[in-house]
Amino acid sequence: MKNQNHENAGHSRDDDHEDHGDHSHREHHKQMVKDFKWRFWWVFALTVPILALSPMIQQFMGVDWSFSGDSWILAALSTVVFFFGGWPFLTGLVDELKEKQPGMMTLIGLAISIAYVYSTAVVLGFEGDLLYWELSTLVGIMLLGHWIEMRSVLSASAALEELAELLPGKAHRVNEDGDTEDVPLDELREGDKVLIKPGEKIPADGDVVKGESSVNEAMLTGESKPVNKADGDEVIGGSVNEKGSLTIEITKTGDDSFLSQVMNLVEEAQQSKSRTQDLANRAAFWLTLIAITAGLLTFGAWIFFTGQDFGFAMNRTVAVMVITCPHALGLAIPLVVSMSTSLAATNGFLIRDRPAFEQARNLNAIIFDKTGTLTEGTFTVTDILNFGDDYSDDEILKYAASLETNSEHPLAKGILEKADDTFNVEEFDSITGKGIQGKVNGKSVKVVSPGFIRENEFDYPEEDVEEISSQGKTVVFVVIEDALAGAIALGDEIRESSKNAIKALHDMGIECIMLTGDNRETAEYVAGELGMDQVFAEVLPDEKADKVKEVQEQGKLVAMTGDGVNDAPALAQADVGIAIGAGSDVAVETGDIVLVKNNPEDVTALVKLSKSTYRKMVQNLWWASGYNIVAIPLAAGTLYAWGVILSPAVGAILMSLSTVIVAVNARFLKIENE
Incomplete structure (x- = not known):
């Protein structure tokens, strides 16, 4: 419903396709943000004189600013607010009713229509109170809420542009x-x-x-x-x-x-990802039914059972209908969304898709890409094997690094980063397909592959080398003065934060799965070190989304965490796509949530924040609409026989207090430990 309502806002669907057919979905959402902002500021400017001219507000403030014809000016300004500011909600009401799915747009559209028609009837001579001020503030707050909400999330469709x-x-x-x-x-x-x-x-x-x-x-x-x-x-x-x-x-x-x-x-x-209906829409659906039912019952009860006149019954009915649409409902969810987005950013991740983020609280399994996500994604010296007593580990590394200063091989970077300094090199040369050689510190030095060592029948502890190789590491040998001095192993180092993240997720009852295009030997080693529950190795790029589906078909709600282009389909297929920010742009644009600091521990933080955000949303919805349990019966006049009746003005005060409580409550959102 969220996406549907956003498309309804400001345009009918047909107009939207005609006017924006040549624009990207992302540009359309940006245009919608501008549209709500523009309408809000116009309504805000018109609300000031509307409040000043409203008899109820003047009475509340203890002033009298009335003059001849003021009600007609009030009606003219409110007409602009109703049709211009309320247009997104009026068109949304029509579309929701066509689809037989009443929600937030129906509730808002119904409330502002009743307030406008009723107040206009009062201006024309019907006995009652002017509720134009209620109409104006309701439209303004709802526009503000939608503006805040839409700013927090833009479409993920830019992924395709990033791929190109x-x-x-x-x-x-x-x-x-x-x-x-x-x-x-x-x-x-x-x-x-x-x-x-x-x-x-x-x-x-x-x-x-x-x-x-x-x-x-x-x-x-x-x-x-x-x-x-x-x-x-x-x-x-x-x-x-x-x-x-x-x-x-x-x-x-x-x-x-x-x-x-x-x-x-x-x-x-x-395109196949399901669209979930958000909490506010579900609350709006029930409030719509309550408003219509309570309004009809109120009108019928006063007309047919008490003998009250039409004017009194209509006043009670309007009071019920208007009060049932609380101002705070329009801010209950957007304020929490805005706070969670800000809180997430300060903790190292960005929320790009709210429904997916809200689903994170119910995750059963998280699939992690290996390279660049659980591991550093770059070659690092992990082991130095010393085959004799002639040279220390540091000397073996220094001799190798000296030669590598002249090499462009990717392994050279890892060796050079590990070495503190280097010797001067002379007579540098490459050994085709086998390594490099040269004079280093006056000595003949070679850095060569295992194939060179086997061809030249050097003796070395094969079991030690094979054990390291079985961990998915690359081994190069260092030969000094035609004698095998040692070997250097380089691997894609496992992040320390990965270990902490997997442990924390296990403590939360979430299954952790590794998905990689690497060979099974390397994958099994990394998975064993991290304590992963399951491993998918040697997976081709076009198979990764299928692996996500495979886990989903087990009835699990699945998140995918990755950083590469090959992860993009899997990120999009997952219920929650978590992109490592330091990875490719396409992975970032496809993800529902982006880990800015490239820290897997942020996955646990976002799950906790999702749980906290949901709890805060539920609290706010109760504060926003729960008061109706008391307000609606009083507005309907159930205690009229005892002289107790809730006027629209008092109802408005209750709604204002509800709005303040909702705003304050949202400010207390934090990432809570389970």
């Missing part, structure tokens, strides 16, 4: 004579040859026909290690060429490309 931005703007197409020309991507055709320079993004899917390099596909496939590419290897559009130049032959473009398929998966998952 992964591709470069142009490509270096290689002509038949060997020259290159820069062309837009839409001019690329299957069979074209394209040059990709170091550091550039690959413009389309293809096969390498010339050159050798390592390509970072982490944001696309979830594989933490950059992948070596040579003749005949496939490359994916959107991945990054880290070193060396590659010439590729285009094999897929447009809708057939990997990236386009991911975009389609995201779009499908977003």
Whole structure:
């Protein structure tokens, strides 16, 4: 109902599609925010003279500002407020009734219509009280509430735009004579040859026909290690060429490309996500039924059972109908939403989709991507193996780091970050496919792969190396003066915050599942270290959303946490999508909640805040509408025989107190430990 009401506000659905058909859903929501803001400030400006001219307000303040014709001016100003400010609610009322789903728009539209028609009848001579001031303040507060609510959340549809931005703007197409020309991507055709320079993004899917390099596909496939590419290897559009130049032959473009398929998966998952009806709408539905029923019973009782005149019965009926729509109801939820959004931001996460955030309180399972979410996503030195007494661990690392200063390999960064300083290097050279070598501090040094060690039949403790390799780590060997000095293991380090987060979630009774494109050996090791309940390993990008569905089909409410493009369909498919903010833009735009600080512990904080927010919403709804239990019978005149009757003015005072209580209560929202 929330999305439906937002679309109703300010436009009918047909007009909306005609006027905004060429705009993105996100731009439409931005326009709606502007529309509510604009209407609110106009109504606010008109409410000031309406209050000043209202006899009830003057009586309350003990002043007399009446003059000849003041009621007609009051009626004219209120007419503007009713039709201009109340238009979103009036059109919303019509649409909700057409769909036979009365909610907030029906309740508001009904209340302002009754107040306007009744007050206009009084101006024309019907005996009663002018309620234009009630109409104006109600419209103003409801516009403010919708403005606050819509500002807190914008559409997640920008995910598709972010996906498209992964591709470069142009490509270096290689002509038949060997020259290159820069062309837009839409001019690329299957069979074209394209040059990709170091550091550039690959413009389309293809096969390498010339050159050798390592390509970072982490944001696309979830594989933490950059992948070596040579003749005949496939490359994916959107991945990054880290070193060396590659010439590729285009094999897929447009809708057939990997990236386009991911975009389609995201779009499908977003469109299939169910829309939940929010608390305020459910409260409004019941209040609408109560208002109509109580109003009819009140009118009928006074006319048919007591013999009161039509004017008295109508006054009581209007009092009931207007009082049943409390001002505070329009702010009960938006104020809590605004506070929770602010509180979330100060605690390291941003709420982008409120219904999904509210669902987080009921999560049964949370699926975590491994690379960049549970782990750091970068290579770090984890172990140094010393095979002799000639060199210390620090010296082995220093010799290796010295050589790596001349290397562009991704592993070099991890070794260099670990070393405190380096020696000077001479005669640096690469060993094709096996490693690097050179003169370091006057000694011959090699940093080589396990394949080089096996080929040259070096002796080393194989069991120790195999144990480290089984943990998904990459091992390089350091040879000094033709003697094997030691080995350095590098791995994608597990975040300390991941361990704390998994433990906290287990304490809350939430199942923790790991989902990754990495090999099973690496995945099982990381899962074991963290105490995960289940592992999905070697999962292809287009299978990740299916894994989320698989868990959902077990009857569980599922959240997905990830940072890569390959996670985007799964994020969109999940009941709650949690994007790591330091990841790709598309993951951020697809997520319902964004972890700004890249801290998995924030997942536990958002679940706790979701629970606290829901409790605060329920409290506010009781404060906003609970007083009706007392106010409606009094307004209907049930105690009239004893001289007790609730006038619209007193009812308004009760509503004002309710609004203040709701605002104060929202301020006390905090993340509570369970």
